[in-house]
Amino acid sequence: MPATVIVGLQWGDEGKGKTTDFLAEQVAMVVRYQGGDNAGHTVVLGGEVFKLHLVPSGVLYPHITSVIGPGVVVNPATLIAELDELAARGVNVDKVRVSRAAHVIMPYHVALDRASEARLGPAKVGTTGRGIGPAYADRAARIGLRMEDLLDPDVVRRKLERILPEKNVLLTTVYGLPPCEADSLVEQARAWGDRLRDHLVDATWLVQDALRRGDHVLLEGAQGTLLDLDHGSYPFVTSSSPVAGGACTGGGIGPLQVDEVIGVMKAYATRVGSGPFPTELEDGLGERIAERGHEYGTTTGRRRRVGWFDAVSLRYAVAVNSVTSIMLNKLDILSGLEEIRLCVAYEIDGRRVEAWPSSAELLARARPIYETFPGWAEEIHDVRSLADLPENARRYVTALEEQAGVPIVLVSVGPERTQTIERAWRPMRHRPPVPS
DSSP states (O other): OOEEEEEESSSSOSSHHHHHHHHGGGOSEEEEOSBOTTOOEEEEETTEEEEESSSOGGGGSTTOEEEEOTTBEEOHHHHHHHHHHHHHTTOOOTTEEEETTSEEOOHHHHHHHHHHHHHHGGGOOOOOSSSHHHHHHHHHTTOOOBGGGGGOHHHHHHHHHHHHHHHHHIIIIISOOOOOOHHHHHHHHHHHHHHHGGGEEOHHHHHHHHHHHTOOEEEEOOSOGGGOTTTSSTTSSOSSOOSHHHHHHHHTOOGGGEEEEEEEEESSEEEOSSSOOTTBOOSHHHHHHHHHTTOBOTTTOOBOEEEOEEHHHHHHHHHHHTOOEEEEEOGGGGTTOSEEEEEEEEEETTEEEOSOOSOHHHHHTOEEEEEEEEOOOSOOTTOOSGGGSOHHHHHHHHHHHHHHSSOEEEEEOSSBTTOEEEOSOOOOOOOOOOOO
16 A cells, blocks of 8 residues: 655644544554654644654554654654653553664754854744754765664764864854763763664665555654745755655655645644744734644744735645645634635735745745635534534635645544544545556
8 A cells, every 4th residue: 555645734833743643543654754853743632632753643553653764863862752751651662663864963963053043143044953954964964973873882983083073163163162072972872872772773664565565654744845945935944855755755765655645734824933924913813823722832832923824835835745635723723713814815026926936035025915704603623524614614614625726634623633524535546557
């Protein structure tokens, strides 16, 4: 059975954790394919809240193998703490696997990330300060440590002897910070390797073998399309590829092994960090939606910026990801609003623009053109079919679906796994024809 990719269609925080958790019951393996512990997926199960940063959202099902793929950058200390916390809460983590090829976030990556953001001041990107960008930069420069290196202290020492002189110049001379010592880093790496040894695997062959057996594999991205390094609002983006194409490189699969891409979005827009946000609400209404929707970062606790839904970016995200169907989250948060606005186009320099601009400078000058819909007063947490939604809520869902051009097959009306409306049909999988 080919693989399914779950991808965020906005600036991240769309509810991919709930989507993955909801769909994972029917799969054998969940693979996280990019990002690091800068991302956070929140899953609510039986009133318990699980905040996951590196471990894939399928970990709450005992039958699932959860895989951290080669495209992820891993802070071993964060991973160990997360595994320990899950185990302490009764979650079996024995089937969590980590790619030996995934790159390691070292303490100097974290220090450099935070120092760089502080130096940039008002021009900062708005990173989480977790060392993600510097770790990906070292990966591209071919000077990074990989998880497999933690199993051999001699390899770690040899690599650090090559890396640390340059890192320490940056830390001490540019940022006025203390240098990193090789001996302490080697010992730290040794402890990490001893603790994680049984979780490290060749993840690419693990995933390929699962597909060959006919297992259903779910690939889970972090962040969202509009934060993609190549396709997002650069430079206010993440350091990897959250788009569906990133699932191939970061998960170790080929494009013909993917036959379904489920896009995830919520009924309004949010983003964290810096960068243009055309539909942002900087008033009491934005504050109201943020509080009602608990719009605070899973990793940082930062208050997310809130705005009306942006269909211009949605159409772009659907195209870039070849989305086949959509899960709409947090529709319940809009209950009680007298009216709801939907951005259908921009005005940029006096012109109507309906296509997402590749330039962040143009996006910063974009002014939203809205269509307005009447709201609904009823709470919808207990609704389990579209027909039972208030009429105005159905009209809004239909408008979003028309803007997307692909079906909305799942609608979340609350944080629990069970608070989900399933359409009576799902789109056909796009399987290649069987050879004659």
